Amino acid sequence: MPHTLNQVWIHAVWSTKLRLPLINRNMEEKIFEHVRKQLEDMGCRVSIINGMPNHIHCLFRLSTEKTIAEVMKQIKGSSSHFINQQKLIDKKFAWQSGYGVFSVSTSAIPIVHAYIKNQKNRGARNHGPGIRPRWMRDEPGISIPGGMDAG
Numbered sequence: 001m002p003h004t005l006n007q008v009w010i011h012a013v014w015s016t017k018l019r020l021p022l023i024n025r026n027m028e029e030k031i032f033e034h035v036r037k038q039l040e041d042m043g044c045r046v047s048i049i050n051g052m053p054n055h056i057h058c059l060f061r062l063s064t065e066k067t068i069a070e071v072m073k074q075i076k077g078s079s080s081h082f083i084n085q086q087k088l089i090d091k092k093f094a095w096q097s098g099y100g101v102f103s104v105s106t107s108a109i110p111i112v113h114a115y116i117k118n119q120k121n122r123g124a125r126n127h128g129p130g131i132r133p134r135w136m137r138d139e140p141g142i143s144i145p146g147g148m149d150a151g
Helices: 025-041 068-085 106-117
Strands: 009-015 045-052 055-061 100-104
Touching: 009 068, 009 106, 025 045, 025 055, 025 068, 045 106, 055 106, 100 106
Parallel strands: none
Antiparallel strands: 009 055, 009 100, 045 055
């Protein structure tokens, strides 16, 4: 097929090892920009990246040439290497194994974008293991693996 079209939007969430609060405001923009560049280099269109000291959220359109597993392996691996190479923290940095990915319908993109954008404003309010954001609660069968909350 000469032309391939996709509208597969992904909300990805991944955490620091042991969910330690290692990402501070002084380094997060460097990390987010690195992740954005990696995604764009793989042909993924990025809508937004944001997070908290112990996890990152990203909303992107999946490339037609990459699988979710390939994308997540690349962005987690390259960003941990970047953080260590740039010595952004004093000790060896690593991401927790695994990640959460959720497909996002075109109509829900603005809602998910706003949710990710407002991470800092929401702080730790209403979050804990197994707590899901309101926009996910109505979806039957959603289970967050490994106790990873989506907030």
